[in-house]
Amino acid sequence: MDYSALTHIPLFGQITPDELEGIFNELNIHENSFKKGEILALQDEPANRLIILLKGSVKAEMTDPSGKVIKVEDIEAPNPLAVLFLFGRDNRFPVQATAREHVEAVVIPKQSILKMLSMNETILKNYLDISADFASRLSRKLHFMSFRTIRQKTAMYLLHLAKVSGTETVELDKTKAALAEYFGVSRPSLEREMTRMQQEGLIVAERRRITISDKRKLAQLLHCIFTLVLINLNT
Numbered sequence: 001m002d003y004s005a006l007t008h009i010p011l012f013g014q015i016t017p018d019e020l021e022g023i024f025n026e027l028n029i030h031e032n033s034f035k036k037g038e039i040l041a042l043q044d045e046p047a048n049r050l051i052i053l054l055k056g057s058v059k060a061e062m063t064d065p066s067g068k069v070i071k072v073e074d075i076e077a078p079n080p081l082a083v084l085f086l087f088g089r090d091n092r093f094p095v096q097a098t099a100r101e102h103v104e105a106v107v108i109p110k111q112s113i114l115k116m117l118s119m120n121e122t123i124l125k126n127y128l129d130i131s132a133d134f135a136s137r138l139s140r141k142l143h144f145m146s147f148r149t150i151r152q153k154t155a156m157y158l159l160h161l162a163k164v165s166g167t168e169t170v171e172l173d174k175t176k177a178a179l180a181e182y183f184g185v186s187r188p189s190l191e192r193e194m195t196r197m198q199q200e201g202l203i204v205a206e207r208r209r210i211t212i213s214d215k216r217k218l219a220q221l222l223h224c225i226f227t228l229v230l231i232n233l234n235t
Contacts, residue, residue, distance in 0.1 A: 051082075051107055054105055059071060
């Protein structure tokens with residue numbers, strides 16, 4: 001096993017290769033390879049292991065009660081899968097993870113994860129940080145899903161980028177295709193809406209660079225949806 005490569009994974013940040021080898025020698029760990037299209041984890045199966053991608057990427061998909069398959073996200077190496085769902089009373093994989101290409105992964109059973117976290121405080125902190133970051137991303141995703149229109153989703157996304165960067169000129173951190181997928185809409189629909197927003201003077205778009213021209217009006221779009229939610233809750 002290439003321990004030097006493993007130390008570049010966020011979970012093992014600030015751990016030396018020698019330290020990691022010593023820890024792994026005491027754990028039950030497997031290296032697995034998956035072909036394109038092969039399933040790494042099924043939705044709703046018990047989350048009894050941590051899968052850490054070393055190479056390649058997987059697509060995470062969820063099937064709703066009607067049988068419709070919804071793509072949640074693509075997960076690139078080096079990253080763990082469903083790290084937030086490893087513990088809990090009814091801990092199950094929330095999505096199906098399927099290899100988008102050849103994937104190499106380390107698979108660590110739950111009991112070995114518990115032992116590893118108790119053995120090294122740095123890895124424990126890294127695990128908690130990764131879990132918190134994942135929960136934050138999930139919260140933002142659910143927040144976006146509460147907005148009904150493409151315009152509202154775009155406004156929320158741009159205002160978030162502006163808040164993080166501290167400037168009203170932002171760089172999209174996703175391609176238009178990836179952003180449309182994130183919003184759950186088609187790319188042409190997203191591009192048409194962004195064109196309308198530019199024509200109305202809300203934004204200025206230059207490829208992936210977006211300048212917010214009227215921050216107040218963008219914020220008003222979000223205020224409207226929150227007002228509707230409050231009205232519905234009180235009726």
